[in-house]
Amino acid sequence: MDAEDHTKPTLFAKVLRGEASSPPPIWLMRQAGRYLPEYRELRSQSKGFLDFCYSPDLASEATLQPIRRFGFDAAIIFSDILVIPDALGQPVRFEEGVGPRLDPLALDALDDLDPGRLSTHLAPVYEAISRTRRALPGDTSLIGFAGAPWTLATYMIAGRTTPDQAPTRRAAFADPDRFDRLITLLADSVAEHLCAQVDAGCDALQIFDSWAGTLDTLSFPRWSADAIVRIVGHVRGKHPNVPIIVFPRNAGDRLRDFVETVRPDAVGLDWSVSQDMGRAVQKSVCVQGNLDPMRLVAGGEALRRGIDAILETYSDGPFVFNLGHGIVPETPIAHVEEMVAQVRASSR
Numbered sequence: 065m066d067a068e069d070h071t072k073p074t075l076f077a078k079v080l081r082g083e084a085s086s087p088p089p090i091w092l093m094r095q096a097g098r099y100l101p102e103y104r105e106l107r108s109q110s111k112g113f114l115d116f117c118y119s120p121d122l123a124s125e126a127t128l129q130p131i132r133r134f135g136f137d138a139a140i141i142f143s144d145i146l147v148i149p150d151a152l153g154q155p156v157r158f159e160e161g162v163g164p165r166l167d168p169l170a171l172d173a174l175d176d177l178d179p180g181r182l183s184t185h186l187a188p189v190y191e192a193i194s195r196t197r198r199a200l201p202g203d204t205s206l207i208g209f210a211g212a213p214w215t216l217a218t219y220m221i222a223g224r225t226t227p228d229q230a231p232t233r234r235a236a237f238a239d240p241d242r243f244d245r246l247i248t249l250l251a252d253s254v255a256e257h258l259c260a261q262v263d264a265g266c267d268a269l270q271i272f273d274s275w276a277g278t279l280d281t282l283s284f285p286r287w288s289a290d291a292i293v294r295i296v297g298h299v300r301g302k303h304p305n306v307p308i309i310v311f312p313r314n315a316g317d318r319l320r321d322f323v324e325t326v327r328p329d330a331v332g333l334d335w336s337v338s339q340d341m342g343r344a345v346q347k348s349v350c351v352q353g354n355l356d357p358m359r360l361v362a363g364g365e366a367l368r369r370g371i372d373a374i375l376e377t378y379s380d381g382p383f384v385f386n387l388g389h390g391i392v393p394e395t396p397i398a399h400v401e402e403m404v405a406q407v408r409a410s411s412r
C-alpha cells in the first residue's frame with residue numbers, strides 16, 4: 065500500500081463530524097484477530113499476546129491485514145486496553161484459551177501504581193502507530209483507543225473477566241473514596257495514552273467502556289460518564305479536532321443522559337439499543353454499530369435482514385457501520401465479504 069495525502073479529512077472523519085453518507089463508512093471492532101488465517105500465522109511468531117502488542121512490526125502488520133483484505137474505511141491500531149494496567153506496574157498475562165490474568169489490585173495498594181512509567185512502557189505502541197500511518201492509504205483513518213476507567217478497574221480489581229463485575233462493584237461501594245482515586249488515576253493515564261497515540265499518527269480515538277452496563281443507576285454517572293468526561297476534556301484541550309467515539313456497552317436507557325453528559329463526536333451502539341433510542345441520540349451525535357456479531361457468524365438471511373434494518377434506521381444521519389461488539393473468532397471470512405459488499409452497494 066502506498067502512503068498518500070493524510071491531510072484531507074477521510075470519509076470516516078467527515079461522518080464522525082456529523083455528515084450523513086450513504087453508503088456509510090465501515091470498520092469492525094476487533095477486525096484484526098483470530099478469524100483471519102494470516103493473523104493466526106503472524107501471532108504464532110510471538111511468545112505471548114502482549115509481546116505481540118509490543119512488537120511494532122507485528123502489531124503494525126496485524127493492523128494492516130484486515131485493511132488489505134476488506135478495504136475498511138478505518139484501521140484500529142493492534143493493541144489492547146490492558147496495556148494500561150501493565151504499564152502502570154500491574155503485570156498482565158494472557159493465558160491461551162483462558163483470557164487475561166492480573167494479580168488482583170487491593171484499593172489500599174494504589175500507591176504501587178506508577179503513571180510515570182506510561183510513556184516509556186508504551187513507546188512500542190506509538191512506534192507501531194507511526195509505522196502503520198506511513199503504510200496506510202491516505203483515505204483510511206487510523207483509530208487509537210483505550211479502555212474507560214471503569215472497564216480497566218474491573219480487570220485490575222478482579223484480576224480477570226467476570227460475568228457481572230461483582231468483585232469490583234463490591235470493592236467500589238465499600239471504599240468509594242479510594243475507588244474514586246483509582247478512577248481518576250486511570251482517567252489521567254488514559255488521556256495521556258490517547259494524546260500520545262494522536263501525536264504518533266492516529267486521526268480518531270475510541271474509548272471502550274465494555275462493562276459500563278454493570279454499574280447501577282447511582283454509580284453509572286460517577287464511574288462511567290464523569291470519568292470519561294475528564295478524559296474527553298483533557299484530550300480535546302490538546303487535540304480539539306480529533307474525533308472521539310465512546311462505546312458504553314449495555315448502558316441501556318442511560319445512553320441518552322450519557323451522550324448529553326459526555327458529548328463525544330460519536331457513540332457506539334451495542335446490539336440491544338432500540339431504534340427509538342439510537343435515533344434519539346443520533347440527533348446530537350454520530351452513531352456507530354448495532355449489528356449483532358452472531359448475525360455475521362450465521363450469515364445468509366439473518367445477516368442480510370440485520371444489515372438492511374440498520375441501514376434503514378440510521379442512513380439518513382451521521383452513521384458508521386460496525387458491529388454491536390467485537391467480531392468473534394469463529395466468523396467466516398465469506399460472511400464479512402458479503403457484509404461489506406451489501407453495505408457498500410446500499411444507498412438512500
Ligand SMILES: Cc1c2[nH]c(c1CCC(=O)O)Cc1[nH]c(c(CCC(=O)O)c1C)Cc1[nH]c(c(CCC(=O)O)c1C)Cc1[nH]c(c(C)c1CCC(=O)O)C2
Pocket residue numbers: 092093094095096097098107113140141142143144145146158163164209225272274390
Ligand atoms: C475488554 C477488552 C479487552 N481488549 C479490548 C477490550 C474492549 C473491547 C471489548 O469489549 O471486546 C479491546 C481490543 N483488543 C484487541 C484490540 C485490537 C484492535 C482490533 O480491534 O482489531 C482491541 C480494540 C486485540 C485483542 N485482544 C485479545 C485478542 C485475542 C488474543 C489472541 O490473539 O491471542 C485480540 C486479537 C485478548 C483479550 N483482550 C481483552 C480480553 C478480555 C481478551 C481475551 C478474550 C479474547 O480472547 O477475545 C481485554
